[in-house]
Amino acid sequence: MSNRFRASVAGVAVVAGLSMLTACSSTASTADGAAEPDFPTKDITMVVPYAAGGPTDIAARALAKGMEETLETTIIVENKPGASGITGLSELSSKKNDGYTITFTPGDAFVQSELRTAPYTFDSFDPVAGIMTQPYIVVTSKDSGIKEFDDLLSGDRFTYSVSGIGTPPHINAAILGDDLGANFAVVPFDGAGPATQAAVGNNVSFAMLDASGVMPFIESGDLLPLAVLTSNGERLDYLPEVPTLNELDVDVDDMTLTIYGVATVAGTDEAVIEVLREAALEATTSKTFADFAEQNYAPMLDEETEATWYDSLKATAKTTVAALKKFGIELQ
Structure with a gap:
């Protein structure tokens, strides 16, 4: 973790401490002059809107473990998979907006509310902390x-594999082809695994997929990285020789990245959110979570x-809706 980010965590801790001090000073006192108990005073539930055993679930449990140490309470992870994250959110x-029910999820679960029928909107939640990202790599x-990368500009007809119709890799590759004025044709698969294998087997010209899925094949030499899409436009530490799409003058403004974060129910007290935020950011410095992030190539x-x-x-939700309409992509 960068010194900048560690400094941010420390700053959050100070703000959280001041917020709690202010809150305590304004609450009623008990007979002996002690302030009301601070948050939390009971177990917290972390809803994970994806199945147990997957990367989101594993990351959530690592984060929850670290948060427990700061909050000095138990965090119960509950998996509520279904409908691309809609079921869990x-x-x-x-739930009640008291801070005792939170979520850890990739942002796509929030974005779904703009793409499909869902009983919530972005305004249904308060953000707590952004945690990590999953870069995309063109391979x-x-x-x-x-x-x-410039070979993709040759004018030849290239095919690319995606992990499903309307998924971020599909939309990103469609935007890429449009920006380059290239002749790209999509080949959809049911999941990232088959889409990656299609690229490995040279059954498609290229793919633009999650780093966690393609990095093992890059390291084995079966896949060649051409470019990366990152949250800050900077090169990846583990692929320092590979240029970003920003460097290659690709317009990435409308492209989508997988960003993981913690959120809670809208209207939660700001002092409670600060306590949760401090705990979440501090948890990212734990060895358990750092090891997970490194093993999954997630900065x-x-x-x-x-x-x-x-x-x-x-x-992202707005640009995704526009891209689906522009490229005639129908969600399945």
């Missing part, structure tokens, strides 16, 4: 004959991106 939105097979958000993560998701 619907559950959260119905090609070692046998494809494509050696660098922590830098200070600037962390501060604006929820607003970024709102913007």
Whole structure:
């Protein structure tokens, strides 16, 4: 973690402490002059809107463990999978706004409210903390004959695999082709695994997929990285020689990144949110969570991106809706 981000955590701790001090000074006191108990005073439930055992669930449990140490309470992780995250966030939105029910999720679950029928909107939640991101990497097979990103501008007809119709990789690759004026044709698969294997097997020209899925094949030499899409436009520490799409003058403003964050029910007291925020950010410095992030090639958000993560998701929702309409993509 960068010194900048550690400094942010420390600053949050100071703000949280001042907020709680102010709150305590304004609450009623007991007979002996002691203030009312601070938050939390009971277990917290963390709703994960995806299945147990998946990467989101594993990350959530690592984060919860770290938060427990700061909050000195138990965090119960509940998996509520279904409908691309809608089931879990619907559950959260119905809870009391007292800070005792939170979520850890990739931002796509929030964005779904703009794409499908859902009983919640962005305004149903208060953001607590942005945590990490999952970069996308443009890759090609070692046998494809494509050696660098500029080869995609040759005018040839290229195919690309995606992890499903209307998924962020699909939309991103469609935007990429449109920006480059290139002749790209989509080949959809049911999941990131098959889409990655199609690229490895040279059954498609290239793919633009999550770093966690393609990095093992890059490290083995089966896939060649051509470019990366990151949250801050900077190169990845583990692929320092690979240029970002920003460097390659690609317009990435409308592209989507997977950003993971913690949120709670709208209307939660700001002092409670600050306590949760301090705990969440501090938890990212734990060895358990740091090991998970490293093993899954998921960088922590830098200070600037962390501060604006929820607003970024709102913007993503609007650009996603526009892209679906522009490219005639129908969600399945």
